[in-house]
Amino acid sequence: xxxxxxxxxxxxxxxxxxxxxxxxxxxxxxxxxxxxxxxxxxxxxxxxxxxxxxxxxxxxxxxxxxxxxxxxxxxxxxxxxxxxxxxxxxxxxxxxxxxxxxxxxxxxxxxxxxxxxxxxxxxxxxxxxxxxxxxxxxxxxxxxxxxxxxxxxxxxxxxxxxxxxxxxxxxxxxxxxxxxxxxxxxxxxxxxxxxxxxxxxxxxxxxxxxxxxxxxxxxxxxxxxxxxxxxxxxxxxxxxxxxxxxxxxxxxxxxxxxxxxxxxxxxxxxxxxxxxxxxxxxxxxxxxxxxxxxxxxxxxxxxxxxxxxxxxxxxxxxxxxxxxxxxxxxxxxx
Amino acid sequence: xxxxxxxxxxxxxxxxxxxxxxxxxxxxxxxxxxxxxxxxxxxxxxxxxxxxxxxxxxxxxxxxxxxxxxxxxxxxxxxxxxxxxxxxxxxxxxxxxxxxxxxxxxxxxxxxxxxxxxxxxxxxxxxxxxxxxxxxxxxxxxxxxxxxxxxxxxxxxxxxxxxxxxxxxxxxxxxxxxxxxxxxxxxxxxxxxxxxxxxxxxxxxxxxxxxxxxxxxxxxxxxxxxxxxxxxxxxxxxxxxxxxxxxxxxxxxxxxxxxxxxxxxxxx
Numbered sequence: 111x112x113x114x115x116x117x118x119x120x121x122x123x124x125x126x127x128x129x130x131x132x133x134x135x136x137x138x139x140x141x142x143x144x145x146x147x148x149x150x151x152x153x154x155x156x157x158x159x160x161x162x163x164x165x166x167x168x169x170x171x172x173x174x175x176x177x178x179x180x181x182x183x184x185x186x187x188x189x190x191x192x193x194x195x196x197x198x199x200x201x202x203x204x205x206x207x208x209x210x211x212x213x214x215x216x217x218x219x220x221x222x223x224x225x226x227x228x229x230x231x232x233x234x235x236x237x238x239x240x241x242x243x244x245x246x247x248x249x250x251x252x253x254x255x256x257x258x259x260x261x262x263x264x265x266x267x268x269x270x271x272x273x274x275x276x277x278x279x280x281x282x283x284x285x286x287x288x289x290x291x292x293x294x295x296x297x298x299x300x301x302x303x304x305x306x307x308x309x310x311x312x313x314x315x316x317x318x319x320x321x322x323x324x325x326x327x328x329x330x331x332x333x334x335x336x337x338x339x340x341x342x343x344x345x346x347x348x349x350x351x352x353x354x355x356x357x358x359x360x361x362x363x364x365x366x367x368x369x370x371x372x373x374x375x376x377x378x379x380x381x382x383x384x385x386x387x388x389x390x391x392x393x394x395x396x397x398x399x400x401x402x403x404x405x406x407x408x409x410x411x412x413x414x415x416x417x418x419x420x421x422x423x424x425x426x427x428x429x430x431x432x433x434x435x436x437x438x439x440x441x442x443x444x
Numbered sequence: 445x446x447x448x449x450x451x452x453x454x455x456x457x458x459x460x461x462x463x464x465x466x467x468x469x470x471x472x473x474x475x476x477x478x479x480x481x482x483x484x485x486x487x488x489x490x491x492x493x494x495x496x497x498x499x500x501x502x503x504x505x506x507x508x509x510x511x512x513x514x515x516x517x518x519x520x521x522x523x524x525x526x527x528x529x530x531x532x533x534x535x536x537x538x539x540x541x542x543x544x545x546x547x548x549x550x551x552x553x554x555x556x557x558x559x560x561x562x563x564x565x566x567x568x569x570x571x572x573x574x575x576x577x578x579x580x581x582x583x584x585x586x587x588x589x590x591x592x593x594x595x596x597x598x599x600x601x602x603x604x605x606x607x608x609x610x611x612x613x614x615x616x617x618x619x620x621x622x623x624x625x626x627x628x629x630x631x632x633x634x635x636x637x638x639x640x641x642x643x644x645x646x647x648x649x650x651x652x653x654x655x656x657x658x659x660x661x662x663x664x665x666x667x668x669x670x671x672x673x674x675x676x677x678x679x680x681x682x683x684x685x686x687x688x689x690x691x692x693x694x695x696x697x698x699x700x701x702x703x704x705x706x707x708x709x710x711x712x
Contacts, residue, residue, distance in 0.1 A: 257665060257684075402561070
């Protein structure tokens with residue numbers, strides 16, 4: 111177990127390095143000369159050359175990458191080409207907490223809702239409960255998240271707040287950057303309620319697809335476990351039906367679901383980009399959107415790098431957790 | 445069957461809309477734009493009109509051509525790259541397997557839509573970019589599936605027999621192993637078309653998709669989203685078209701999987 115954990119931990123920097131290399135190639139090499147978008151197409155060649163030198167773009171690519179990597183290690187993600195003011199790292203520091211907040215809320219809805227739907231489907235297999243749950247789950251994986259967001263706005267826009275993560279009438283001193291947590295820490299009940307209401311629609315929209323995936327996997331996993339001998343034994347011994355399901359079956363059925371949750375986290379981080387766009391949520395998604403609109407490759411690269419690194423770390427944590435709860439997974443014994 | 449029905453419905457309407465509808469999907473109609481634009485569904489415009497006064501029914505089904513083409517092209521791209529990579533990794537093992545698997549791991553380190561956004565943003569919007577971005581994101585899935593199938597099949601007796609008869613690697617791989625691995629690949633490709641349509645629509649929605657003015661579901665949804673307070677219909681119908689077509693591919697893919705995989709029928 112220790113060797114497995116150590117090996118995975120040692121691999122982490124390698125994976126992160128590879129991610130940084132891909133981002134560098136995509137954002138610095140493929141788009142070509144950034145001086146065109148900074149100075150415009152009519153700028154003089156001499157001005158362009160001077161800017162290229164100042165930005166270090168006249169150096170060979172491996173040298174440029176080494177400089178990029180060196181800055182990354184110091185937490186420097188660069189500066190937007192055109193927009194004055196904050197660096198990419200400062201902007202991301204402000205925008206990452208709202209995205210994590212949205213992702214975690216959606217994750218909670220997806221896991222709890224998906225487990226409930228999947229368990230009911232498995233227990234009431236081939237009844238209308240099962241057909242309805244699985245139809246909802248199948249529809250859930252087929253709907254574009256941004257369309258669902260729009261439907262929610264059209265249906266509930268009159269009752270729930272849209273746009274931002276807190277009403278404009280409130281002023282909140284950021285401590286952690288997580289609005290709900292900050293409102294709770296400040297002891298502001300009204301503000302806490304407003305923040306929760308702002309979170310509700312985006313979180314539900316974002317949760318739909320992972321909820322549907324969780325429900326489908328939970329159903330399949332539960333059906334497999336419910337057919338095993340030890341469940342029959344538990345039932346024969348007179349254990350109450352729901353006790354058999356929650357204590358005996360669900361515990362073993364949870365193993366594949368844990369892996370799925372890790373993968374879903376990545377989906378949620380990506381989906382947050384589209385959801386935030388619909389609900390004007392002030393997180394990484396709207397940052398990426400604005401950067402795309404202004405062709406700010408440094409900002410897009412920084413945001414993609416941070417979100418992907420978060421995904422890598424979460425996946426590692428889930429894999430380790432997986433090995434912890436299921437001894438068969440410690441590789442080599444699988 | 446429902447999935448096949450939905451797919452046929454979209455394919456048929458997309459194919460015939462050109463001569464079945466009296467309206468042009470792209471050209472802005474003459475006349476008073478203020479009276480024509482964003483009209484609700486009526487007997488003359490079954491799904492209403494868009495912001496430029498064009499008939500939505502015509503545009504939604506004309507856009508099916510573009511969106512279905514994008515879905516199929518992205519999947520074909522993923523397959524053309526993923527199949528040989530996965531086959532080589534599974535068949536030859538060793539360094540080939542290590543190299544391919546680690547490269548796939550790197551691609552899988554990115555949340556898929558983020559990688560697509562990064563690729564599309566670096567290349568600039570356009571139809572080709574969408575196909576490339578969504579296609580690259582789909583490569584690991586195909587490669588992994590093919591690798592897993594080849595790994596199992598290469599140890600089978602019929603492969604050993606073929607090798608004993610003196611067959612070369614190419615013959616064993618392409619004539620003996622891959623035909624037997626086709627089932628799961630076809631399922632994955634069917635599901636992949638739906639996923640690709642969704643992802644391409646996502647790229648269009650944030651402005652990284654096809655050129656403005658092209659009838660494509662994601663772009664139409666983006667325009668409808670912008671006009672949602674004036675009229676909800678353009679966004680509603682273009683989103684519904686995406687959902688139903690993706691549902692069609694998902695249902696069909698699920699059905700295929702059940703038909704091809706005896707274990708899944710047992711579990712159900």
